[in-house]
Structure formats: structure tokens, C-alpha cells
Amino acid sequence: xxxxxxxxxxxxxxxxxxxxxxxxxxxxxxxxxxxxxxxxxxxxxxxxxxxxxxxxxxxxxxxxxxxxxxxxxxxxxxxxxxxxxxxxxxxxxxxxxxxxxxxxxxxxxxxxxxxxxxxxxxxxxxxxxxxxxxxxxxxxxxxxxxxxxxxxxxxxxxxxxxxxxxxxxxxxxxxxxxxxxxxxxxxxxxxxxxxxxxxxxxxxxxxxxxxxxxxxxxxxxxxxxxxxxxxxxxxxxxxxxxxxxxxxxxxxxxxxxxxxxxxxxxxxxxxxxxxxxxxxxxxxxxxxxxxxxxxxxxxxxxxxxxxxxxxxxxxxxxxxxxxxxxxxxxxxxxxxxxxxxxxxxxxxxxxxxxxxxxxxxxxxxxxxxxxxxxxxxxxxxxxxxxxxxxxxxxxxxxxxxxxxxxxxxxxxxxxxxxxxxxxxxxxxxxxxxxxxxxxxxxxxxxxxxxxxxxxxxxxxxxxxxxxxxxxxxxxxxxxxxxxxxxxxxxxxxxxxxxxxxxxxxxxxxxxxxxxxxxxxxxxxxxxxxxxxxxxxxxxxxxxxxxxxxxxxxxxxxxxxxxxxxxxxxxxxxxxxxxxxxxxxxxxx
RNA sequence: CGGGGCGUAGCGCAGCCUGGUAGCGCACCGGCUUUGGGUGCCGGGGGUCGCCGGUUCGAAUCCGGCCGCCCCGACCA
Numbered sequence: 001x002x003x004x005x006x007x008x009x010x011x012x013x014x015x016x017x018x019x020x021x022x023x024x025x026x027x028x029x030x031x032x033x034x035x036x037x038x039x040x041x042x043x044x045x046x047x048x049x050x051x052x053x054x055x056x057x058x059x060x061x062x063x064x065x066x067x068x069x070x071x072x073x074x075x076x077x078x079x080x081x082x083x084x085x086x087x088x089x090x091x092x093x094x095x096x097x098x099x100x101x102x103x104x105x106x107x108x109x110x111x112x113x114x115x116x117x118x119x120x121x122x123x124x125x126x127x128x129x130x131x132x133x134x135x136x137x138x139x140x141x142x143x144x145x146x147x148x149x150x151x152x153x154x155x156x157x158x159x160x161x162x163x164x165x166x167x168x169x170x171x172x173x174x175x176x177x178x179x180x181x182x183x184x185x186x187x188x189x190x191x192x193x194x195x196x197x198x199x200x201x202x203x204x205x206x207x208x209x210x211x212x213x214x215x216x217x218x219x220x221x222x223x224x225x226x227x228x229x230x231x232x233x234x235x236x237x238x239x240x241x242x243x244x245x246x247x248x249x250x251x252x253x254x255x256x257x258x259x260x261x262x263x264x265x266x267x268x269x270x271x272x273x274x275x276x277x278x279x280x281x282x283x284x285x286x287x288x289x290x291x292x293x294x295x296x297x298x299x300x301x302x303x304x305x306x307x308x309x310x311x312x313x314x315x316x317x318x319x320x321x322x323x324x325x326x327x328x329x330x331x332x333x334x335x336x337x338x339x340x341x342x343x344x345x346x347x348x349x350x351x352x353x354x355x356x357x358x359x360x361x362x363x364x365x366x367x368x369x370x371x372x373x374x375x376x377x378x379x380x381x382x383x384x385x386x387x388x389x390x391x392x393x394x395x396x397x398x399x400x401x402x403x404x405x406x407x408x409x410x411x412x413x414x415x416x417x418x419x420x421x422x423x424x425x426x427x428x429x430x431x432x433x434x435x436x437x438x439x440x441x442x443x444x445x446x447x448x449x450x451x452x453x454x455x456x457x458x459x460x461x462x463x464x465x466x467x468x469x470x471x472x473x474x475x476x477x478x479x480x481x482x483x484x485x486x487x488x489x490x491x492x493x494x495x496x497x498x499x500x501x502x503x504x505x506x507x508x509x510x511x512x513x514x515x516x517x518x519x520x521x522x523x524x525x526x527x528x529x530x531x532x533x534x535x536x537x538x539x540x541x542x543x544x545x546x547x548x549x550x551x552x553x554x555x556x557x558x559x560x561x562x563x564x565x566x567x568x569x570x571x572x573x574x575x576x577x578x579x580x581x582x583x584x585x586x587x588x
Numbered sequence: 589c590g591g592g593g594c595g596u597a598g599c600g601c602a603g604c605c606u607g608g609u610a611g612c613g614c615a616c617c618g619g620c621u622u623u624g625g626g627u628g629c630c631g632g633g634g635g636u637c638g639c640c641g642g643u644u645c646g647a648a649u650c651c652g653g654c655c656g657c658c659c660c661g662a663c664c665a
Contacts, residue, residue, distance in 0.1 A: 010598080010599095010615095012598085012599055012600090012614095012615085013599075013600085013614060013615080013626080014599055014600045014601095014614080015599090015600090016599075016600085016658095017594085017599090017600070017601085017658085018594080018657065018658040018659080019658090020658080020659070028599095029599095035657090037656080037657085038656080038657065038658085090665095091663095092589090092663085093663085093664070093665090109665070110665055112665090139665085141664085141665085143663090143664070144589080144662080144663050144664070145659095145661095145662090145663075145664080147658085147659085152664085158665090160665090208665095219664080423665095426665070428665080456665085458665065494623080494624060495623070495624090496623080499623095526626080527622080527623065527624085527625080527626065527627070528623070528624040528625055528626090529624080529625035529626040529627090530625085530626045531624095531625090531626090532624080532625055532626090533625070533626060534626090545624085547624055548624085549624070557624095
């Protein structure tokens with residue numbers, strides 16, 4: 001029996017002063033979670049019910065596709081992580097510690113090492129494959145900046161799953177099955193969501209998708225084309241689209257020097273020349289440090305090198321795309337490096353220096369679309385630029401798509417929009433990134449040793465809960481999707497304990513519970529205002545109010561939380577369970 | 589890691605500049621009152637003023653160091 005008078009549900013009238021995100025404010029105010037430290041959160045009973053409901057949905061969908069549930073330690077020997085190279089590759093985010101024997105240990109931020117090393121010991125033959133494992137286990141990440149309540153924390157439960165296949169075809173099959181399972185998970189949980197192409201990041205591997213729930217507190221920007229991203233959707237980190245056209249003035253035989261005193265920014269230059277920023281080439285000098293060896297035995301690459309990135313003045317670089325294109329980590333060049341190798345900052349250009357040039361694909365596409373047109377670039381001389389510069393003719397370059405898509409660009413002719421969203425899950429094709437260093441191999445039909453081909457698949461239940469709050473709330477509080485609400489129905493008993501309303505409400509509670517609903521009964525002695533306000537804050541999908549007014553007619557009141565729709569005339573006590581069941585069908 | 593801000597009761601805040609033994613609202617406890625949208629009145633409990641050190645007759649207040657938390661950026665499976 002869940003009586004509010006017995007439930008630890010510390011609702012607050014005011015949100016914590018430091019809570020910025022709506023979900024942060026509401027989840028604390030509604031008594032679902034409490035903070036212990038930066039990025040460290042405790043789940044109180046009602047909040048944990050939400051979390052568990054999400055977990056139950058995920059578990060069902062994992063089992064539906066044949067994945068087997070396991071549980072592996074969070075505290076792990078560092079040795080495993082050294083073998084995959086991540087011990088050195090991951091800088092601050094990995095918690096490291098020593099045990100009493102002074103052995104290096106880590107707190108796992110994900111479980112590729114653990115899963116793979118076990119599987120390496122167990123699997124011998126192609127006959128043992130394929131299969132897939134999953135768990136709900138805590139992950140520890142020393143986040144540089146935890147934020148937004150439960151959205152980005154240092155410790156959180158994750159459903160992580162791993163697939164083990166004989167070859168890439170098997171992985172693809174598994175991958176598709178997971179995509180379907182994920183779609184079901186997010187549909188069932190009641191979120192607005194979409195699947196986008198993503199960067200593979202520290203996981204390594206080949207292909208990856210992220211599952212994004214659009215919301216104001218989102219940390220990622222997602223590029224979408226078509227209705228709700230139907231025809232294109234990708235994280236801006238990897239998105240690519242056709243830039244909006246821009247006209248370039250005809251170029252002469254050779255570049256012409258123009259005086260541009262004091263115009264060190266694109267904006268100033270555009271104004272000075274009275275030309276659109278998109279017709280100017282922005283110079284972005286960077287230093288590339290080749291990626292460190294992530295696998296034992298990999299040959300360390302060359303020394304850091306300077307590269308001049310050129311892109312349209314109305315575009316920005318995406319560091320991740322740049323790093324991919326250049327094959328290493330990238331930082332902006334220092335002023336000294338720029339002066340030594342290229343020219344005076346503010347007037348940089350590709351002509352007159354020996355620094356290799358990387359031209360953004362959108363700039364090249366613009367050049368082609370303006371046959372015979374020329375750009376303005378820095379002259380590498382103070383207060384001078386060059387006009388009528390033609391890439392290829394006037395300077396050599398390599399080409400890559402390294403710019404950020406902006407709203408209004410097009411994909412297959414369709415304009416894109418950009419929305420903030422929170423990542424609620426992801427899937428990666430790891431290939432042999434972990435099986436090789438950890439020796440997870442099998443003998444194929446020919447008796448030849450092969451590395452297992454892997455995939456990894458994560459879901460953050462806490463983020464699903466918080467994203468739901470972000471997406472579904474109003475002035476009064478949360479309005480949960482019914483699949484993950486802490487309770488299906490809150491029965492509010494008006495009047496003091498022992499009154500007719502309270503007795504009738506208890507009966508309503510029993511009847512609805514017997515009918516299979518999760519019911520919360522507010523049997524407190526408080527005033528009507530307090531109870532109704534708290535109910536709206538907590539946000540159960542359906543509220544049944546038992547007061548003496550309607551009770552006199554043998555009825556109770558009903559309100560659907562989403563949209564605060566009051567059911568005309570309420571519901572008759574006689575046959576209440578059936579009426580509620582019917583009503584339940586149309587609640588989101 | 590860079591920039592900014594904040595630590596005083598469970599939550600939200602004042603007091604600090606100008607040093608004199610800590611206060612308000614909500615919540616909580618007791619009594620009465622009220623009973624369909626946080627009712628009103630009376631009485632009450634609760635705080636190492638983040639921590640350490642210094643200055644001073646005296647420090648929440650001034651000075652130094654440290655710790656914690658939040659926001660922006662960098663970063664982020």
C-alpha cells in the first residue's frame with residue numbers, strides 16, 4: 001500500500017538556487033532525487049520507481065532480442081585497461097586508485113574491457129558465436145563538468161550491451177536488431193527521440209549512432225531534415241550538408257592586393273569591402289598532434305605539424321571533424337607559431353607561406369559553383385588582403401569537410417534545422433578494437449584463429465527519466481509519460497483522515513490497485529491546495545480526486561495530468577475500474 | 589583547465605561594506621482555527637555562520653590559506 005503519509009517524498013516549494021535545468025529543478029522539487037556532491041545523486045523512492053520502470057522496459061527489449069543479462073565489477077584491475085591502451089589514452093575522466101597491495105585499479109567508465117576479457121577466456125570456436133550480453137551497472141566517470149542534475153553525473157547506472165560475432169556480417173545483423181530494440185525502448189518510454197549518426201569518440205570502431213531526445217537542456221546539437229528528422233539526422237559533430245550558395249565576384253588573371261587597414265576579423269573585413277562574409281576565406285591555423293597509439297604495438301606517428309585551415313567566412317570549424325580529417329588531436333596555433341610560420345594574425349592567407357592548406361569542402365563547392373570567381377584572403381602582410389584568389393590556381397590545398405552545418409543548409413535539397421538534444425543512448429560498431437588487444441579470438445571452420453567482431457550498445461535510464469521531465473512539464477510540474485511515471489494514478493483524498501472522503505478514497509485505491517494499476521494514495525491531513533499542488537508537481541498521468549461534493553453523487557473527479565484535462569462530470573464509483581481502464585487507453 | 593559567482597536552519601534568503609554573542613519566509617513540533625487550490629492566530633524546536641589559521645578586548649563580518657558547490661567555455665562512451 002503506497003500512502004503518501006508514509007512515503008518519503010520530500011517536495012519543495014522552491015527549487016535549489018543552483019538548479020538551472022527544468023528537469024533538475026522539478027526532480028528535486030518533486031522529491032525524486034537529492035544531490036550528494038558534484039555529479040553524485042541519490043534516488044529517493046518515487047524517483048527510483050521511475051528509474052526502475054525505465055530499466056524494466058529496457059530489460060524486456062534486451063531479452064526480446066536474445067541478449068543475456070550479466071553483472072560485472074565496477075572496480076577493475078588497471079591491467080585490462082593498459083592492455084587496450086585506454087589507461088593511457090583517457091586522460092582525466094578515468095577514476096584511478098590503488099588497492100592495499102599498491103596495485104593499480106580503475107573504476108570502470110564502461111565495460112568493454114571486462115566483457116571482452118571474459119569472453120576471450122570462454123569462447124574457443126565459431127560454434128560459440130554469436131551471442132550478446134548486457135547488464136545494468138554503475139559507471140564512474142570523473143566528468144570535467146557534471147551538470148543539469150541527473151543529466152550529466154559522475155556516477156550513473158547504464159545499460160550496456162555487447163555483441164560478439166564471427167564476422168562483420170554478423171555484427172551488422174546484430175546492429176540492426178539493436179537499432180530495432182532501441183526504437184522500441186524509446187517509443188515505449190514515451191519520449192520524443194531520433195536516431196542520428198555520430199562520432200565514435202573514445203570507443204574507437206567503425207560506425208555509430210546516437211539516440212537523441214530533443215530538449216532545452218540538451219548538450220548536443222542535432223541537424224535534422226524533413227519532418228522530425230525523417231530524411232536526415234546527424235550530430236553536428238559529424239553532420240554534413242550543402243552550404244547555402246554565395247556569389248563570388250569574377251577573379252582577374254592574378255590576385256590583387258587590397259588595403260584593409262585594421263580589419264582583423266571577418267566581420268570587419270566584410271563591412272569594409274561591403275561583401276558577404278561567405279565570400280571571404282577565413283584562415284584557421286591549427287597544430288595537429290598525431291593520435292597516440294591506442295593499441296599495443298601500434299607505431300607512433302610523426303611530430304606535431306602546423307596546418308592552415310581555410311573555410312568560408314560565414315562558417316565555423318568543427319574540431320571533431322577536423323581531427324578526423326587530420327588524423328590527430330588539434331589545437332589552435334599559438335600567436336608565436338603563427339607569426340613564425342605564416343604571417344601576422346588577422347591577415348593570414350594561403351599565399352606566401354609553406355604551411356600546408358586544408359580547404360573546407362563547402363569553400364571548394366562554392367568555388368566550383370562560381371566558375372571564374374575569386375575569394376578574398378589575408379595577404380600575410382599587415383593591413384593587406386588579396387582579392388580574386390582562386391584555390392588551385394593560386395595555392396595548393398587538400399580538401400575535407402570540416403565545417404559546422406548551419407540552419408538553412410540543405411540535404412538533398414531539403415533545408416535543415418538544428419535542435420539541442422540530450423543523448424539517451426548510443427550504439428557502436430567496435431569491430432575488433434577490443435577483441436584484438438585482449439585476445440578474444442576463435443577458431444573458424446578452417447581452424448584459423450580470428451578476432452571476434454564486436455559491437456557495444458548503451459542506454460542511460462536516468463537520462464531517459466530526466467529527458468522525459470524536460471519534454472513533458474508545465475508551470476505546475478512534471479507530466480510523466482504513463483510508461484515511466486512513478487505511479488499510474490494518484491488518488492487524492494480530500495478532508496482529514498477518518499472522514500468519508502478518506503474512507504471512500506481508500507476503497508478507490510484498493511479497487512484500482514486490484515485492477516492492476518500502480519496507485520498512490522494521498523491520505524495526508526493537509527489542505528486541498530497542498531495535496532492538489534503536490535499531485536501536479538509529481539505528475540502522475542491520472543489524478544482521481546475524492547471530495548465530499550462529488551462523493552455525495554456517488555462520483556469521483558478525474559484529471560489527466562498532460563494538458564490538465566478534467567473529465568466532465570467525473571467518474572461513477574460504480575464500475576470505476578472499468579471506466580479508469582478505458583480512460584487509461586487514451587492517456588499519453 | 590580558463591573565466592565568473594556562491595557557501596548563514598531541511599529549502600529560499602537577509603545580515604558582512606561600517607566587528608559587539610544571528611534573523612526573515614516556507615517547512616517542522618504543540619494548541620486553537622480553517623476544510624475543494626499551500627487558511628489564520630498563539631506558543632515552540634532547530635544553525636560548529638564551509639574548514640583552518642591570523643588580526644582584535646571581541647570575528648558570520650576584516651586578512652591569508654584551503655575545501656565544497658553552481659554557471660559559461662574547454663572537455664565529454
